[in-house]
Amino acid sequence: MILTSEQKALLDGEKGETMAKVMETLVRCGEIFGAEKMVPVTGEYGHLVLSFGLTFLGPVFDLYQKLIDEGCLSGQKFTCDPRPYDKNVPQSPVQKTAAKFIFGKQSRYEKQLEKLGLLNEDSYTCTCYLDQTGNVPKEGDVLSWAESSAVVYANSVLGARCNRNSGIIELFGSVAGYVPYFGLLTDEGRKADWIVELKTTKLPDAQILGSAIGMKVMEDVPFIKGLDAFLGTELTDGVKTYLKDFGAATASNGAVGLYHIENLTPEAKRQGEKLIRENAKRYVVDDAELERVKNGYPCVWKDPDAKPKLCFLGCPHMTLEQMIDWTVKIEKALKEAGNEKVRIPTVFTASQGVIKEFARTQFAARLKKTGVVVSYICPLMFMDNPLWQNQPVITSSNKLRTYTTARFYSNDEILHFITKEGK
């Protein structure tokens, strides 16, 4: 790799041994992928994936302490994934006690984050790119982010440029101020390896479509045709919400870091089919294919017929529009069923910014009446606790399904369960 004199000085230890190791790590990671240079991080803010003080991640916290002690702090402020725990989320006393042990390093880690460069107290969310949190990169910005759902959104919907960086590496990029130039940072790396032809009779569930495409293309870039017939050609708030959930499913069920949607996402709108590589593979998605994918999800509950004990909605975190929409739907369904409160303990998760804005609307009191709890947590990390394994939790998040024992249902099915049957 050819380095500038400034980059070479960092690597040679001009700013200390720890900074030299930070650079060495970035350079070696880049060289694996054929990067020939390092480029400056141009986005205003970073975003970190590690937000949880898991007792067992001690080696990572020790490494971060080394950075702090040596003055290797982030050159830019950053947002961070959601906190893992909230005592207000329904749970047993034993689960509460276990959480104190499992997330025993939370307080220490949050102090480290403040020293390293956390933007502010409301910065804990996976949807940092929503206006309420304000980490919204511009098209063409080079980012040093992790969090698969945020990276795929920034690349695809906002047109920023970011590789699927691992936790730790994204912080190193913000500390050094440079990232290796390869993959999704390059024009060539942003070309599509797959053409996905959508032939469904209606707008697919974003979570299932994303899952199907993720599992098929894995880490490749798909160019999706036919979705604009349902979503239109403008990135409205509703469309962006759909793409948030769609992208998270592509990234967690596969390893997608960028997708293009014909006539809709910025690069596809501007470049069209020029974005597609020669000999790109094809994948046709119709109603039957989506049904096949959904029916293929395993259920690992001990008792597959168990009554659900908890329902999580909001992985990735919900938008304001989703919270309002779900409030109205739940009210209506409860009324139809002659019920006053949800039949399964239900938690909406969203960023602090969205929760604050929601609290200022009439819908907050209405949602509270239904018994739904609103929280700022990461449901995935909340369930990263052996006492939650095999518990019958349901969700409409394909990401949460992938990483936990939560069982996936469509939004319509979830609405039915939580308002009517309780099963």
Add this chain to the structure above:
Amino acid sequence: MTKEFKGRPVAPGSVTAEAVVTKQGFNTLASMQMMFIQSKTKCVDQSNPDIYKKVLQDKALCLPQTIGSTTGGMFLYSAVMSAKAPACLLFSKQIDSLAAAGAVLADVWSEHAKMPTVDRLGDEFLEYVRDGDRITVKPDGTVIVER
């Protein structure tokens, strides 16, 4: 019977271990998130029937690539530093950015703990290797499979 494959050493090193094989993408977080409460790291990824509930720790993990959460490299790094990791990672395809991060982090920041990592071993490697095969990895990226 012995068969030899040649790949690219991403984190060079020598090790001998028993193979555990996944033919689908290895979801690091989904697979290893319970490692620290298990006496030996076992795969807990319900979506991967190839290795679900199988021991990963101190094994030669043979895989096409890793997928899923960008916590992947961080989890691998912590696993190596805590002696909970596979003995080595052997990729049939080009390594992905998350696994590469885990391998390089361990190589650069650890004095002692290592996780030799080789990629680009080819599709034939993953078609050939089976659970229980004895694997020897050499620093130049040579992988010997004994059955």
